[in-house]
Amino acid sequence: MAAREHFGSRFAAVMAMAGSAIGLGNIWRFPYMVGQNGGAAFIIVYLLAAVLLSLPIFMAESIIGRSTHQGTFGAMQTLAPGTKWKWLGLLTVASPLIIMSYYSVVGGWSIEYLLKSLTFGFNKPEVATEFGTFISSTWGPLLAHTAFMATCALIVVFGVKKGIENFSKITTPVLFVLIVIIMVFSCTLPGAYKGIEYLVKPDFSALTGEAVAMAVGQSFFSLSLGVGTILTYASYIKKEENLLSAGIGTSAFDLLFAIIAGFAIMPAVFASGIEPGAGPGLIFETLPFIFSKMAGTMPVVSGIIAILFFVTILFAALTSAISMYETGVAYLTEERHMSRKAAVLLIFAGCWTVGVLCSLSFGPLSGFKLIGNSIFDLLDKFASNILMPFGGILFTVFVGWIMPKPQVKSEITSGKTTMASQVVYSVMYFLIRFVAPVGILAIIISQFVL
Numbered sequence: 328m329a330a331r332e333h334f335g336s337r338f339a340a341v342m343a344m345a346g347s348a349i350g351l352g353n354i355w356r357f358p359y360m361v362g363q364n365g366g367a368a369f370i371i372v373y374l375l376a377a378v379l380l381s382l383p384i385f386m387a388e389s390i391i392g393r394s395t396h397q398g399t400f401g402a403m404q405t406l407a408p409g410t411k412w413k414w415l416g417l418l419t420v421a422s423p424l425i426i427m428s429y430y431s432v433v434g435g436w437s438i439e440y441l442l443k444s445l446t447f448g449f450n451k452p453e454v455a456t457e458f459g460t461f462i463s464s465t466w467g468p469l470l471a472h473t474a475f476m477a478t479c480a481l482i483v484v485f486g487v488k489k490g491i492e493n494f495s496k497i498t499t500p501v502l503f504v505l506i507v508i509i510m511v512f513s514c515t516l517p518g519a520y521k522g523i524e525y526l527v528k529p530d531f532s533a534l535t536g537e538a539v540a541m542a543v544g545q546s547f548f549s550l551s552l553g554v555g556t557i558l559t560y561a562s563y564i565k566k567e568e569n570l571l572s573a574g575i576g577t578s579a580f581d582l583l584f585a586i587i588a589g590f591a592i593m594p595a596v597f598a599s600g601i602e603p604g605a606g607p608g609l610i611f612e613t614l615p616f617i618f619s620k621m622a623g624t625m626p627v628v629s630g631i632i633a634i635l636f637f638v639t640i641l642f643a644a645l646t647s648a649i650s651m652y653e654t655g656v657a658y659l660t661e662e663r664h665m666s667r668k669a670a671v672l673l674i675f676a677g678c679w680t681v682g683v684l685c686s687l688s689f690g691p692l693s694g695f696k697l698i699g700n701s702i703f704d705l706l707d708k709f710a711s712n713i714l715m716p717f718g719g720i721l722f723t724v725f726v727g728w729i730m731p732k733p734q735v736k737s738e739i740t741s742g743k744t745t746m747a748s749q750v751v752y753s754v755m756y757f758l759i760r761f762v763a764p765v766g767i768l769a770i771i772i773s774q775f776v777l
């Protein structure tokens with residue numbers, strides 16, 4: 328087999344994993360999920376899920392990826408040759424591509440908003456209502472979706488090191504600084520305190536079985552879990568690097584980002600009178616309001632922040648999308664021996680087509696519902712509430728019960744024998760073996776019972 332590329336350092340690996348994790352999931356999906364599912368109580372479940380369920384899945388995927396240095400399908404073939412586990416490998420080739428299809432539509436929306444910001448288009452309050460008109464039109468969103476997918480394809484063609492690594496190292500920290508600035512502004516708007524209260528005062532009566540499942544699904548979505556993406560990225564990490572600290576670092580970064588995004592958006596939602604449960608359009612309606620308010624006192628600064636914000640949000644979306652893309656490309660090049668270019672083109676064709684249907688489901692196809700959902704919502708729910716938890720259970724069961732214990736141990740401890748690393752290993756192994764699979768199963772079942 329051809330020698331595989333590796334991330335240059337642990338910092339680069341964490342940044343690339345964080346680049347995959349931090350994306351529209353944090354900035355676009357998290358705030359609207361919080362708004363639709365009861366605020367603070369949702370956040371508490373989300374935090375618990377991050378530690379008890381997501382971190383173990385993150386570790387399980389990293390262990391499989393790093394120990395084999397192969398993509399999902401190849402890794403399962405190597406670790407469990409000739410068994411049914413190959414289906415998990417195949418499933419996790421398909422699931423990120425399903426996500427990619429609708430993710431690209433939202434990526435396209437952020438391109439549109441970047442263009443709007445370049446013409447200082449947020450300096451008027453009506454811009455908040457323009458979003459509905461935009462997504463329900465046919466050609467604009469389709470063009471934007473195409474532009475987003477094409478950009479991803481170009482980046483992925485250039486390969487892991489040049490394309491992905493360099494890209495994520497610069498944009499992620501910039502986005503972080505910007506979202507903090509926006510948070511500070513948003514929290515000081517008149518009427519913002521109601522939004523802050525909504526985020527910190529839990530009302531557990533709003534917590535239905537479905538809301539719990541949504542919180543857990545959001546945690547998986549945000550950390551790119553259960554679909555082999557983290558597995559694939561971990562396969563590019565060198566043997567000497569410490570996996571656990573990469574996992575904890577990425578998760579902490581991702582959590583912080585989501586919470587800050589919540590505090591950037593929700594106070595402005597309340598200050599502007601937008602409905603918190605407005606759904607997928609929430610940030611695209613709220614941010615223009617924030618920028619138009621900012622423009623009242625400091626028009627140039629607000630214009631510049633808006634441009635920088637949409638540039639970096641677009642980059643955050645791209646670094647996540649290329650990680651989904653890469654999972655499929657790794658399979659097609661390594662297992663099907665396709666050239667990188669052909670693999671990229673094939674995936675482009677498939678995801679673009681499904682994405683077209685998702686995009687149209689906000690406009691001409693909005694009347695078409697499957698099990699009560701639009702095509703977009705159905706794919707999103709299917710991915711985060713079924714594919715991701717299902718993949719998560721299987722990855723943790725595989726590492727906890729099938730892989731040889733010494734191999735798992737050496738991956739978690741990186742061969743260290745100190746007391747601390749033994750304790751950490753025991754806790755993590757317990758979470759992987761029992762807590763994560765049982766917890767996720769319970770949540771899947773509770774959706775139907777509660």
Ligand code: PHE
Pocket residue numbers: 347348349350351352353423426548549550551552554556647648650651
């Ligand atoms: N975690 C990404 C985000 O928050 C989305 C993603 C899901 C990326 C699955 C890769 C795989 O935007």
